[in-house]
Amino acid sequence: MIERAVGWLTGEKHSTYGLSVTRMILGFIVASQLAVNWPDRHYTWGDGSRWTEEVLAGRGWPSFLGLFSQSGGIGFDLAYLATILFGVLMMLGLYTRASSFMTLLLWVSLYVSNPFVGSGGDAILRMVLLYMCFTDAGRHWSLDARLRGRRGEVAGLVPAWMSNTLHNLATILIVHQIVMVYLASAFWKLQSAVWKDGTAVYYPLQTDAYSPWSDVLHPLYASSAVIAGATYTAVLLQLFFPVFLLYRPTRFLALIAITGMHLGIGLLMGIMYFSLVMIAVDMILVSDGSWVRAQSWVQGRWRAWRPREKSPGTAP
Amino acid sequence: MPSSPRDAAVARPRHRWVVELLLVAVVVHSVVLALWLAPSSPLRDAAGDGRLASYVNPYFQQGRDVVGVGAERVDVSFSIRARVAPDGGGRSRATQWIDLTRLDDKAGRHDLTVGRVRLIARRLAANLDLALADLDEAQRAVVRGLTANELPSVVKVALEKAGGRPAAVQVFQAYDQMATQFTSLYAQSRWDGRVVQVQFRVGRRTVPPFAERGTASLDDVAVSHLSFGWRRTVRGPLEARETFDSYVKKR
Structure with missing residues (x-):
């Protein structure tokens, strides 16, 4: 068994397409989050957040992550713009490993400068970015892949068996992180009376913090069928998600259902950022074969559509 | 081979x-x-x-918010007011309370790309609420009676003397000082004149039980306020004051 495991780890890189999709979405999330927060950046993370120093000291973050908390004015803006730039580079897959590492470093530096504006999505993003630095996330659908196609493969700094091992182990850690989030969440919920009696979702939807649409959707939130359906669906999906992943037919259904759940949570509870991070990391779970088939389908549609576009004189 | x-x-x-x-x-x-x-x-x-x-901690730190336990049933809010003296001199007067959380909620309604800035007041309130809950009743009575002239070192001794865990006192004081700094910076940008003292309070409302969903909503629940005494204004560094000025004035 260990023989087979070592062979699986060293032989070739797995989930390269899924990782590429995750990389693109995470890069987009980082860049778009910072763009959205640009008008209030100094108040949120810069000079305006110095009042949080009392808790910063107790968090145990090393001083090399103090870039944003120690800089102000132009220096802060340059570091902020650099984070957006590396997020875009990561999304495009240019110098993927370096841009992933820089995105991680800068994003964590920003995150630690104000603990009052963090979210659950930040912790997952931080850990997935850390693991991703060890993967070949730019293997497909990236500018690196395009350059590689033109120039040919460049010999790596580490031997292939080591590079494959690091990639595959990091991928395992990302998948483990996803599965643990769902499983732990389900176990916590099962210990709570309101999740067991099917009313849990009602409570956060009544609070101002998680109900940006309550004025429009209040009748829906008052429906016991809707609330019970949403509550039990969330628990069952999270609890059985790892089991559903084992078989191809259920894997697709589970991924569609959990993506729907995240979109629902993101839209209705106003936590779109957390939901997008979860959707991004879930993409690793789609097999390479499925991504290749999806690519062929898109390319086929594109080829079928393009000639018609080019011949405007053709009679209908 | x-x-x-x-x-x-x-x-x-x-x-x-x-x-x-x-x-x-x-x-x-x-x-x-x-x-x-x-x-x-x-x-x-x-x-x-x-x-x-x-x-x-800290590199792999992830709390319960990561696993999205999410059955929050308490809605917290953070309000501030100040004692402001006219620039030319004269007696200071207390302003009206302003609920910063309500302003954030209003700005974030129907918005899918809510800025992180909207989280600050609510998170501060939630942390103060938790820190206060960790103190025992005698210590909470000390907090309610605090005046602006009492230094943090004196408050620490008073809280520790009242009982409870020293760690809880330390956490409470850290959040109390942060809230004082935040309120001071906000108040100086919000009100004209010289801000002499500031005060903040945490509002709490519990969502009505599920069985009452048809007849009651959170708006029907009276807010219970956890009061903290007046605090002397912390002027803060110039850069922080300028940043608060530009943010608060555009609200």
Whole structure:
């Protein structure tokens, strides 16, 4: 068994397409989050957040992550713009490993400068970015892949068996992180009376913090069928998600259902950022074969559509 | 003789040893993270919360918000007011309370790309609420009676003398000082004149029970306020004041 495991780890890189999709979405999330927060950046993370120093000291973050908390004015803006730039580079897959590492470093530096504006999505993003630095996330659908196609493969700094091992182990850690989030969440919920009696979702939807649409959707939130359906669906999906992943037919259904759940949570509870991070990391779970088939389908549609576009004189 | 690169890597003892070592490290790391995220169990208790925390924090830190437990039923708010003296001199007067959380909620309504700035007041309120809940009743009575002239060092002694855990006092004072600084900076930008003293309060409302969903909503629940005494204004660095000015004035 260990023989087979070592062979699986060293032989070739797995989930390269899924990782590429995750990389693109995470890069987009980082860049778009910072763009959205640009008008209030100094108040949120810069000079305006110095009042949080009392808790910063107790968090145990090393001083090399103090870039944003120690800089102000132009220096802060340059570091902020650099984070957006590396997020875009990561999304495009240019110098993927370096841009992933820089995105991680800068994003964590920003995150630690104000603990009052963090979210659950930040912790997952931080850990997935850390693991991703060890993967070949730019293997497909990236500018690196395009350059590689033109120039040919460049010999790596580490031997292939080591590079494959690091990639595959990091991928395992990302998948483990996803599965643990769902499983732990389900176990916590099962210990709570309101999740067991099917009313849990009602409570956060009544609070101002998680109900940006309550004025429009209040009748829906008052429906016991809707609330019970949403509550039990969330628990069952999270609890059985790892089991559903084992078989191809259920894997697709589970991924569609959990993506729907995240979109629902993101839209209705106003936590779109957390939901997008979860959707991004879930993409690793789609097999390479499925991504290749999806690519062929898109390319086929594109080829079928393009000639018609080019011949405007053709009679209908 | 190995026939492929995979076989070659597996066959070489040194390579195999490195791969196995990495695999063991990944398994151990995964088990620790799994225990950290899991609810209380004999296995988790045997590992010990402190031991797990020392490994997880800060690089792999993830709290319950990561696993999205989410059945929050308490809505908290953060309000501030100040005693402001006219610039030319004269007696200071207390302003009206302003609920910063309500302003944030109003700005974030129907918005899918809510700025993180909207989280600050509510998070401050939630942390103050938790810090205050960790104090015992005698200590909370001390907090309610605080005046602007009492220095943090004196307050610390008074709180510790009232009983409870010293760690809880430390956490409360840290949040209290942060809230004082935040309120001072906000108040100086919000009101004209010289801000002499500031005060903040945390509002709490509990969502009505599920059985009452048809007849009652959160708006029908009276807000109970946790009051903190007046505090002397902390002027704050110039850059922070300018940043608050530009943010508060555009609200």
